[in-house]
Amino acid sequence: MEILTEYGDQLLTAFIRTIQLAALSAVGALVLGTLLAAMRVSPVWALRTVATAYVNIVRNTPLTLVVLFASFGLAQQLGITLVDAKSPTSITDSSFRLAVLAFSLYTATFVCESIRAGVNTIPVGQSEAARSLGLGFTQGLRYIVLPQAFRAVIGPLGSILIALIKNTTVASVIGVAEAALLMKEVIENTSALIVVGLIFALGFMCLTLPTGAAFSHLSKKLAVRT
Amino acid sequence: MKLKSLIALPALALIVAGAATGCSSAAGSEAQGVEARAEAGQLTIGIVFDRPGISQKNPDGSFSGFDVDVAKYVAGKLGVQESGIKWQEAPTAQRENLLQNGQVDYIVAAYTINDARKQKISFAGPYLTVGQSLLVRADNTDITGPESLNGGKKLCSTAGSVPAQNIKKNYSKDVQLQEYDTNAACVEALKSGAVDAISTDDVVLAGYAAINAGKLKVVGKPFTKDSYGIGLKKDDTAGRAKINDAIDDMIKDGSWAKAFAKNLGPSGYQQPAAPAVNRY
Numbered sequence: 468m469e470i471l472t473e474y475g476d477q478l479l480t481a482f483i484r485t486i487q488l489a490a491l492s493a494v495g496a497l498v499l500g501t502l503l504a505a506m507r508v509s510p511v512w513a514l515r516t517v518a519t520a521y522v523n524i525v526r527n528t529p530l531t532l533v534v535l536f537a538s539f540g541l542a543q544q545l546g547i548t549l550v551d552a553k554s555p556t557s558i559t560d561s562s563f564r565l566a567v568l569a570f571s572l573y574t575a576t577f578v579c580e581s582i583r584a585g586v587n588t589i590p591v592g593q594s595e596a597a598r599s600l601g602l603g604f605t606q607g608l609r610y611i612v613l614p615q616a617f618r619a620v621i622g623p624l625g626s627i628l629i630a631l632i633k634n635t636t637v638a639s640v641i642g643v644a645e646a647a648l649l650m651k652e653v654i655e656n657t658s659a660l661i662v663v664g665l666i667f668a669l670g671f672m673c674l675t676l677p678t679g680a681a682f683s684h685l686s687k688k689l690a691v692r693t
Numbered sequence: 694m695k696l697k698s699l700i701a702l703p704a705l706a707l708i709v710a711g712a713a714t715g716c717s718s719a720a721g722s723e724a725q726g727v728e729a730r731a732e733a734g735q736l737t738i739g740i741v742f743d744r745p746g747i748s749q750k751n752p753d754g755s756f757s758g759f760d761v762d763v764a765k766y767v768a769g770k771l772g773v774q775e776s777g778i779k780w781q782e783a784p785t786a787q788r789e790n791l792l793q794n795g796q797v798d799y800i801v802a803a804y805t806i807n808d809a810r811k812q813k814i815s816f817a818g819p820y821l822t823v824g825q826s827l828l829v830r831a832d833n834t835d836i837t838g839p840e841s842l843n844g845g846k847k848l849c850s851t852a853g854s855v856p857a858q859n860i861k862k863n864y865s866k867d868v869q870l871q872e873y874d875t876n877a878a879c880v881e882a883l884k885s886g887a888v889d890a891i892s893t894d895d896v897v898l899a900g901y902a903a904i905n906a907g908k909l910k911v912v913g914k915p916f917t918k919d920s921y922g923i924g925l926k927k928d929d930t931a932g933r934a935k936i937n938d939a940i941d942d943m944i945k946d947g948s949w950a951k952a953f954a955k956n957l958g959p960s961g962y963q964q965p966a967a968p969a970v971n972r973y
Contacts, residue, residue, distance in 0.1 A: 539878075543887040555845055558869040639852050642872030651786065651853025658789045658810050 470663060474653055481649035482670055488566060488635040488645055489674075493628055495571025500578025505608055507579065508586050518579070526576035530637050533573050537565040538641040559644070566638040574631050581623040585616030618689045625682025629675045646670060727925055727932030730798050731771035738764045739783030739791055739800035739924075743877060746900025746957045747803050756780055759896070760921075762952035763820055763943065764801040767923065770939035785854075789813040792926055799936065800924040803897060805855065807919075815929065816922030817936035819968045820949075824915020825856045826895035828902060830883065831910050836890050838913030843867040849879035849888040856893045859917065876901070883909065894919065899962035911962055920968060937970045 471478075506518035525533065541547040542565055549564040550557045589612050597607035617624075636647035650667045654660055730736055740760055742750040748758035768778055783791055783802050791797045792814045799817075806816045827848075829836050836842065842864055850857035852872040860870050871888050873879050879891045880901050891898065898911045923936055943949045944967040953964050 535878075538873075539881065539885075543882060543885045553845075556869065558847060558871045562871070639872075640874040640878075642852055642870075648852050648872065652858060654786045655853050655855060656809060656858075658813050660786055660790050 470653065470657060470659065470666065474649070477649055478646075478666075478670065481644060481646045482674070484563075484643065484645040485632070485635050486674065488563070488570065488638055488643065489628070489632045491567045492570035492574060492635070493631055495567060496574035496578050496627075496631065497624075499571060499575035501582060501613070503575060503579035504582035504586065505605075505613075507583050508608070510604060522576045522579055525573055526580075528573075530569075530573055530634055531640060534566060534569045534637050534641055537569040538562065541565060541568075558642075562638075562641050562643045566635075566641060566643045570631060570634065570638075574627060574634075577627045577630070578624065581620045581627060582613075582616055584623070585618075585620035586612055588619045589615050615691050618691050621682060621686035621689055625679060625686070628682070629678055632674050632678065633671060726929045727771065727798050728935060731768070731773050734773060734777045735779065736768050736771070736773045736777060736799075737779045737781050737797045738768065739781050739788065739797035739802055740764060741784075741802045742782050743875070744803060744897055744900055745904045746960070747897060748801070757956070758900070759821070759952055759956040760801045760803060762948075762956065763923070763940075764799075766943045766948055766952075767799070767801075767936055767939040770942060771935060788924060792924055795926070798925070799932075802924075803894065803921055804924050805894075805919045806922040810924070813927065814924050815927050815933055816924055817933045818922035818940050818970060819920030820923065820940045820943075820970075821896065821921040822965050822968045823894040823896050823919050823921060825859060825892055825917040825919075826898055826915045827912050828880075828883065828891040828898040828909055829889065829912055830886075831908055833889070833912075836912060839864065839916045841913075842890070845869060846890065847871060847888040849873060849882050849891045850893055851876055851879070854893065856917075860892055880905070880909070895962065896957060899957045899960040902962065903957060903960035906959060906961075911960065934972070937972055940970050 503518045503522060506514040507522070509515060542549075542561060548557065548561040549568070550561045554560065593611055593615070594607050597611040602610065635645055638645050639648035639651065642648070646667055650663060653663045657663060727736070740748040740756065742748070742756075744758065744760075746758055748756060748760040748764075750756055765775055765778065768775070781791070781797050783797060783800050788800055788802065788804065789810060792800060801820075803823075804810075804816075805823075806819060810816070827836060827838070827842075836846065842848065844867075846868045848860055848864075848868045849871045850860060852874050857870060857872055860868065871879075871882065873882065876891070876893060876897065879888070882888045883891050884905075891901075895911060895915045902909050902911050923940070925932055925936065943952075949967055950964065958964075
């Protein structure tokens with residue numbers, strides 16, 4: 468109880484940071500993932516190969532390594548810090564943006580595979596019909612296939628979002644002040660491993676349970692009925 | 694769904710049971726204690742595996758460092774040979790739990806004595822006085838101490854650690870803090886020029902300066918004062934008295950100074966005075 472009163476404000480700030488990380492990364496992952504999925508189902512060999520290679524490499528790399536690579540590889544070795552180096556908060560901003568980048572790149576692979584699975588549920592007749600109407604590949608994908616594919620995979624996308632929310636805890640390894648980093652501080656100060664762990668687990672459930680409920684509701688509501 | 698809950702329930706029960714035993718053994722009445730364990734000729738000692746000069750796991754599987762030497766000396770005084778010691782890694786967040794659950798007999802792991810921890814476990818010692826200090830590249834001349842940390846200097850510290858919190862609280866106007874999950878990552882960032890200095894306990898920094906002699910150096914006077922103690926179970930008063938005696942002996946017979954010189958001497962870091970054991 469003392470822990471809650473003492474760290475209440477910081478808990479809120481930290482979880483807001485977690486939500487920001489998850490929300491921005493989710494948008495990034497959705498955009499990039501959709502693009503990758505389009506590449507993987509495209510008739511162009513080069514696009515398919517590039518997208519397949521990307522998905523297989525990034526998806527099979529541990530997330531901690533992806534995040535560390537963003538900080539050590541991109542920022543320190545290549546100088547891609549995503550911020551103005553003279554800004555007084557350059558380190559905090561840089562870590563946050565690099566983390567969003569890393570989560571987006573990583574989660575996009577899972578989004579891509581989900582959407583590709585969704586595309587596979589659409590009968591071939593649909594794209595054949597699109598083609599006979601005079602639509603090209605991109606148009607057919609955009610107006611006929613993807614809208615139906617998305618509606619088929621809302622459930623799986625929800626699971627990916629939940630995984631992403633929990634994955635944001637990895638950002639503490641490069642010093643993003645989200646929930647997991649605050650947890651380390653509180654454990655260091657109070658030595659109450661189990662209590663503090665439970666508080667943070669509860670905090671994450673407050674984020675993930677509604678997300679799961681919302682997505683299963685949406686997936687039922689928006690399912691394509693045949 | 695059914696299968697999931699079938700698996701989840703026993704798992705949850707295990708976790709709850711684990712937590713419960715953790716609590717009960719903390720208040721446990723069966724005084725096993727370090728002495729009893731030592732009489733059986735076996736001790737499990739908690740250390741860290743990745744702090745050069747303090748305690749480090751070597752490529753051949755052996756352990757070396759100042760903490761390791763202290764732990765061995767204490768074990769020797771308790772009558773346990775080196776071959777009877779089982780080294781166990783004690784990560785920062787788990788140290789109190791390892792002691793409370795009896796998974797380790799005592800911990801010598803750059804373990805700072807403080808009141809929150811004293812409520813859970815007890816400390817023998819201190820065996821070393823330390824303070825927060827700064828590590829910089831050897832060619833750096835403009836950082837000489839915490840008062841020279843202004844103008845947006847970039848500082849690195851371990852995520853969530855007390856030194857990092859201290860920087861945030863007291864120097865946040867002057868410096869930018871980069872947190873990484875390990876000191877080793879901070880050292881890499883310092884070498885690559887991404888940060889200007891690393892801040893944590895001076896002896897830990899001295900260990901890194903020693904293995905990077907000529908490249909990194911410790912600067913300025915320590916700006917906090919802390920003590921490292923040997924952690925053991927809270928109710929083990931007899932064991933604590935024994936370990937305190939051993940630390941006293943180690944300081945008196947010169948082994949303490951020898952161990953310091955051997956492990957942390959090469960950094961050029963000045964040996965602090967031996968602390969007085971606090972028999973609270």
